[in-house]
Amino acid sequence: MDRNRIIADLTEILRDALNDDALVVTPELRAKDHPEWDSFNHINIIVAAEAKFDVKFNTTEVDGLRNVGDLIALIERKTNKAA
Amino acid sequence: MSNCSGSELHWLVPSGDFTERVRELQNASGIEGWTLARDLADRRLDFMQTRKLDRTVQMLAERDAPALPRLKLAIIGSSTLDHLAPAIRMAALRRGLFVEIQIGDYGQWRQAILDPISDLYAFAPDAVLLCHEISALISEQPLASTDADVATAIGDAVRDLRALWALVRERANAVVIQQTPWRIDPPLLGHMDRSLPAAPRSIAARLDIELAAAAQADGVLLLDLNAAAAETGTRHIGDIALWHHAKQAISPVAAPWYGDQVGRILAALRGLSRKVLVLDLDNTLWGGVVGDDGLDGIVIGQGSAAGESFAAFQRYVKRLAERGIVLAVSSKNDRAVAELPFREHPDMVLRLEDFAAFEADWNDKPSALVRIAQDLELGLESFVFIDDNPVERALMRQTLPQVAVPELPAAPELYARCIADAGYFEAVAFTAEDTQRNRQYVANRARKSLQTSSTDLESFLRDLEMVLTVAPFRRIDLARITQLINKTNQFNLTTRRYTEAEVEALMNNPDVVTVTGRLVDKFGDNGLTSILIGRPAGENGESAIEIDTWLMSCRVLGRHVEEAVLCALANEARARGAAHLIGRYRPTPKNAMVKQHYRKLGFHPFDTGENDGDDELWRLSLGPQPMQAPAHIQLVLTKEH
Numbered sequence: 001m002d003r004n005r006i007i008a009d010l011t012e013i014l015r016d017a018l019n020d021d022a023l024v025v026t027p028e029l030r031a032k033d034h035p036e037w038d039s040f041n042h043i044n045i046i047v048a049a050e051a052k053f054d055v056k057f058n059t060t061e062v063d064g065l066r067n068v069g070d071l072i073a074l075i076e077r078k079t080n081k082a083a
Numbered sequence: 084m085s086n087c088s089g090s091e092l093h094w095l096v097p098s099g100d101f102t103e104r105v106r107e108l109q110n111a112s113g114i115e116g117w118t119l120a121r122d123l124a125d126r127r128l129d130f131m132q133t134r135k136l137d138r139t140v141q142m143l144a145e146r147d148a149p150a151l152p153r154l155k156l157a158i159i160g161s162s163t164l165d166h167l168a169p170a171i172r173m174a175a176l177r178r179g180l181f182v183e184i185q186i187g188d189y190g191q192w193r194q195a196i197l198d199p200i201s202d203l204y205a206f207a208p209d210a211v212l213l214c215h216e217i218s219a220l221i222s223e224q225p226l227a228s229t230d231a232d233v234a235t236a237i238g239d240a241v242r243d244l245r246a247l248w249a250l251v252r253e254r255a256n257a258v259v260i261q262q263t264p265w266r267i268d269p270p271l272l273g274h275m276d277r278s279l280p281a282a283p284r285s286i287a288a289r290l291d292i293e294l295a296a297a298a299q300a301d302g303v304l305l306l307d308l309n310a311a312a313a314e315t316g317t318r319h320i321g322d323i324a325l326w327h328h329a330k331q332a333i334s335p336v337a338a339p340w341y342g343d344q345v346g347r348i349l350a351a352l353r354g355l356s357r358k359v360l361v362l363d364l365d366n367t368l369w370g371g372v373v374g375d376d377g378l379d380g381i382v383i384g385q386g387s388a389a390g391e392s393f394a395a396f397q398r399y400v401k402r403l404a405e406r407g408i409v410l411a412v413s414s415k416n417d418r419a420v421a422e423l424p425f426r427e428h429p430d431m432v433l434r435l436e437d438f439a440a441f442e443a444d445w446n447d448k449p450s451a452l453v454r455i456a457q458d459l460e461l462g463l464e465s466f467v468f469i470d471d472n473p474v475e476r477a478l479m480r481q482t483l484p485q486v487a488v489p490e491l492p493a494a495p496e497l498y499a500r501c502i503a504d505a506g507y508f509e510a511v512a513f514t515a516e517d518t519q520r521n522r523q524y525v526a527n528r529a530r531k532s533l534q535t536s537s538t539d540l541e542s543f544l545r546d547l548e549m550v551l552t553v554a555p556f557r558r559i560d561l562a563r564i565t566q567l568i569n570k571t572n573q574f575n576l577t578t579r580r581y582t583e584a585e586v587e588a589l590m591n592n593p594d595v596v597t598v599t600g601r602l603v604d605k606f607g608d609n610g611l612t613s614i615l616i617g618r619p620a621g622e623n624g625e626s627a628i629e630i631d632t633w634l635m636s637c638r639v640l641g642r643h644v645e646e647a648v649l650c651a652l653a654n655e656a657r658a659r660g661a662a663h664l665i666g667r668y669r670p671t672p673k674n675a676m677v678k679q680h681y682r683k684l685g686f687h688p689f690d691t692g693e694n695d696g697d698d699e700l701w702r703l704s705l706g707p708q709p710m711q712a713p714a715h716i717q718l719v720l721t722k723e724h
Contacts (some may be wrong), residue, residue, distance in 0.1 A: 009623050019138065041167055043329045047322075047336055048131050059324050 001053070001079035006072055010052045014068075017041050027069030053079055090319040090340035093176075094489035094505040095127040095481075103489035105132075108139050112147050118148075123485070124176040130166075130338045137169030142174065150672060151181040152353050156345075157203050157255075159187035159195050160214030160262070163331040169346075170338040171610035175347025178355050178380075179464060189330070198249045204254050208429065210352060211251050211373045212306065212345065213244075214262040217287060220244070222296050226271070233280035233289070241293050248303050258352060258582055260345075262306040262539055263291050265332045270421040298687050302583050304348060304511055311344055349504035353580070354570025357487055357507040359439075359462060360403060361452060363470035364414040368400075368433065369393050370495065374420050384430025392496040399499035402438060407517030408508055409459065409524045411440035413451040415466070418443040439524030448475055450483035458531075459524060460637040460671065462573065465617055467507045469498070516561040516610040526606040527638055544642060544715040547604040551613075551644060551712075553651040556590040556597040563611050564599065567634060571614075572643035572673040575634040576666065576680060594619050596628055597654075600648045602639050612636040617656065622667055627663040628656040635682075643713040649684055651720065657705050666701035 011025040018036040020026055031037040037045075049055075049071065055078040074076055101123060110118050120140050128136060156171065158164050168184045172217060175182040187195045187207045192213065195203040203211070206432045220240040221468055248259045268283040269275045278282035282506055291309055312320040320341070322334035333341045365372045370382025370389050382390045384396075402411050410433075421443035425435045435441065440458050442451035448470070456463050463485040470476050476488045489505050491498060510517075530547070554562055565583040582590070589595050600613030611617065613635045620629035630652070656664055666681040682688075686701035700701045712718040 013131070015137060039329060040163075043325060043331065044131070044134070044166070044335055046328075047325070047334065051129065057324070059327055062324070062328060073639060 001076065001078060003072065006053070006075050006079075009052055010068065010072065010075075011048065013045060013052060017044045017048060025068055027067065027072060028070040030066065051076065055079060086149065088339040089594065090185040090315050092127050092339055092343060094501050095125060096490055098126045098128055099553060101126060101128065101132055101136075102235070103134055105139055108143065111143065114150075116147060117149050118142050119178070121176060124173045126682030127327055127619060128173070128317045128339060128505075129575060130170065130335045131649060132340050133173050133342070134169045137172050139173070142629070144181070149181045151176075151179055152699055153181045153183065154349055154353060155183045155185070155206060155208045156210050156212060156349065157187065157206055157257070158170065158212045159186045160212075161190065161216055162326075163189055163330045164212065164214060164263075166331060166335045167333060167338050168343055170340075170342025171345045171349075172342075174339070174344075175349050178346055178350035180235075180346075180350050180353055181235040182349060182354055183610075188420070193247070197248050197657035199254060203251075203600060208255055210258040210260055210349065211255060212260045214260065214306075215264045215334070216288060217264045217266050217283075218268070220264055221286060221290065222301060224286065226279065226281050233286065237286065237293055240290065240451075241297050244294070245297055245301060248301055252584055256582070256584070257304045258349060259275065259301075260306050261294065261303050261308040263294060267321070267323070267326055267332070278330075289644040291364075304346060304352075306344060308341075308344065315340065343506065347509040348511065350605065351509040351511045352569065354566075355464070356509050356570070357467045358407075358465040359409045359411060359455075359467065360400065360402065360502075361411045361413050361455060362466045363472065363475065364412060364416065364424075364443075366471040366495075367469060367491075367498075368397060368535060369424060369428075369431075371667075373424055374416055378423055378427055381424060381428070383424070383428060389495060390430070392494075392498075394430060394432055396495055396498045399502075401432055401437065403508065404521040405518060406513065406518045407510070409439050409461075409521050410437055411449050411455050411459070412438050412442060413455065413470075413595075414443045416443045416447070418465070437521070439521060439528060441598035445454060445493055445551065447478065449479055452479070452486060459527075460640060461574075463469055467505075469502070511569075512566050514566065516563050516566075516689070519608065519610060523607060523609055525561045525637065530604075530606055541715070542597060547606075547642070547715070548718060549584045549604045549642065549715060551647045552601045552603070552715045552719045552721060553598050553648065554601075556586065556599060558587075558590070560599060561586055564614055567614050567636070571634040571636065572671070573676050574637050574640065575632075575674050576630065576672075577632055577669045578671050579632050580672060581632075585702045589616055596652065596659070598648065598652050598655070600635075600644065600651070602642075602644055609636070609639055612639045613644060615648060615652055617664075619661075625662040626660050627665050628652075628659070628661045629665040630667065635665070643716060645680070646684065647712045647716045647718050652719065653703070653705055657709065662705060664701070664703040664705065668699040668701070670697050670699075 008029050147607035195201045215297045266287045269282050276282035320337045325331040384390050384394050440455040467487045598615035601611040616632040617628040618631045681701035686703045
């Protein structure tokens with residue numbers, strides 16, 4: 001899947017989950033950069049991304065995420081493998 | 084096209100223009116806002132949409148309180164539960180109930196119950212939902228454990244829960260809802276698990292059975308998660324990865340589904356379950372169009388899979404009637420043609436005498452439904468409308484949004500599943516009355532035709548040969564009394580709701596006068612149809628009885644039963660030395676029909692100056708002579724509890 005498409009979809013998910021319509025998503029963005037991004041919303045973001053991109057992340061993959069860039073790369077890898 | 088699988092709420096309409104409408108809702112207010120909110124809650128939303136709607140609705144509630152019944156729900160349990168609250172609130176809103184939720188701290192469920200000054204009790208919940216996984220109740224049993232060891236472990240766990248239920252009921256005076264414990268562990272031996280007492284599947288099955296029996300005995304409601312999830316597919320409900328990430332037993336993806344399971348129980352508790360099923364005929368109860376295809380051409384019964392599917396659906400409908408759902412027909416047909424299959428087709432399961440109303444003409448269906456509602460004297464929010472035709476469904480939703488209209492799948496074999504999954508008819512009690520209800524409404528049709536044939540009202544009433552048996556609250560009637568108290572909206576003077584525990588306390592309080600009335604006439608037993616609760620109220624040194632609660636089932640209206648019931652209450656009050664009866668009318672959006680109730684019975688309005696809101700107070704002086712019952716009703720008094 002195209003990287004820009006993934007970023008656009010992730011932006012929508014993050015804005016929804018974090019209730020922040022002005023959020024600008026960059027690969028460097030981390031959970032601790034946003035006050036609404038707690039463990040509860042973290043799970044919501046992961047689950048919403050799974051549904052949106054029709055993929056499944058295992059516990060190791062989720063534990064290894066450091067920032068949005070990692071999540072984008074993970075989605076890229078999974079969706080390209082599927083295609 | 085929905086196929087009734089997975090955890091999707093397949094009976095709801097698709098989310099459509101949700102994103103635009105929820106934006107509208109952010110700026111809406113008042114009735115318009117709440118109408119839109121309920122419309123959006125009635126759509127098939129995923130968990131993120133549900134969260135978004137919930138957030139918007141919470142903001143709306145801060146601007147404008149909803150004119151809806153309310154309920155405070157506390158949820159405590161051994162897993163992470165916060166993500167379920169939005170879906171529960173929206174599922175309740177879907178059913179016309181505004182729910183406030185408090186979620187207990189993670190892992191603190193036992194402390195919340197044991198500590199008498201915990202946040203749980205400070206919240207003063209109306210209902211408390213307990214959610215557990217098996218591992219939180221029973222420690223892992225060695226596989227070599229004997230049957231007796233396992234029985235002891237399960238018995239201890241159930242006893243422990245029962246003690247906690249009792250505490251919650253005593254301290255919070257709340258209804259307890261226990262979720263069947265969720266199983267995280269996969270089986271060890273597979274199908275052999277059941278023959279090994281300590282294996283996960285064995286413990287799960289046994290715990291469910293014992294917990295269900297204990298809940299039944301203690302008046303605790305069961306949220307049978309395991310049974311519901313088994314039908315949906317447990318892997319659609321729980322996600323083991325999320326259990327390890329966040330201790331979520333229920334996946335956020337399944338939150339709308341879980342919320343709906345809880346929402347339907349809460350709605351049932353508040354008497355908001357539906358009561359009537361209105362059915363289309365062609366391609367709903369049989370395949371084909373009887374007017375075109377003729378009696379021989381319609382598809383019903385043996386001979387084809389479709390015919391068997393329609394017959395199976397009719398059997399399901401018949402069983403719904405058996406459990407207390409009232410049946411009606413709305414068909415665009417000539418009446419004689421519509422009735423033909425019921426009269427002459429040998430494979431029909433349903434018969435004309437199964438229906439309390441039968442509307443067949445060429446007018447629009449919303450007007451037919453309004454006529455049925457008037458006929459049955461039930462509000463539109465009691466109705467479910469089943470039609471295979473999407474145009475009819477859309478028209479009904481648009482014209483009468485109070486009526487529930489499921490998105491029927493285009494497959495007769497799934498009709499029953501669709502209705503069951505939608506949870507319209509959830510019950511919190513099942514009484515002997517329920518098994519008779521449809522029959523009573525059908526008998527009412529016969530009474531009405533007698534009414535049109537009798538030349539005057541007096542002779543009609545006399546011809547009914549009514550016998551009203553009046554008794555104080557009795558233990559055997561507790562479930563039915565509680566059911567009526569919580570679901571009667573129209574003929575209800577104060578609309579005070581009481582739990583079964585509270586009703587029992589009233590029954591046992593010698594200062595309180597309790598009255599039930601059971602009406603039998605020549606068409607049959609109408610069952611328990613009148614409930615009164617009188618409390619002592621002194622004024623100016625004179626003793627009085629204030630009527631705390633007076634409600635009646637609408638199906639006995641216009642028959643002077645209220646006069647007979649008043650007579651019983653007045654004479655009991657006189658016997659207790661009361662000089663007056665005090666009546667209270669507390670207006671709600673639904674009880675305008677009894678606004679003049681006390682005036683009609685000869686009460687006089689008065690004002691104490693300390694009036695509570697919009698309440699109207701009425702007084703009746705009890706004369707020196709006992710009151711006489713209306714001539715056409717024979718009054719039978721039963722004293723014992």
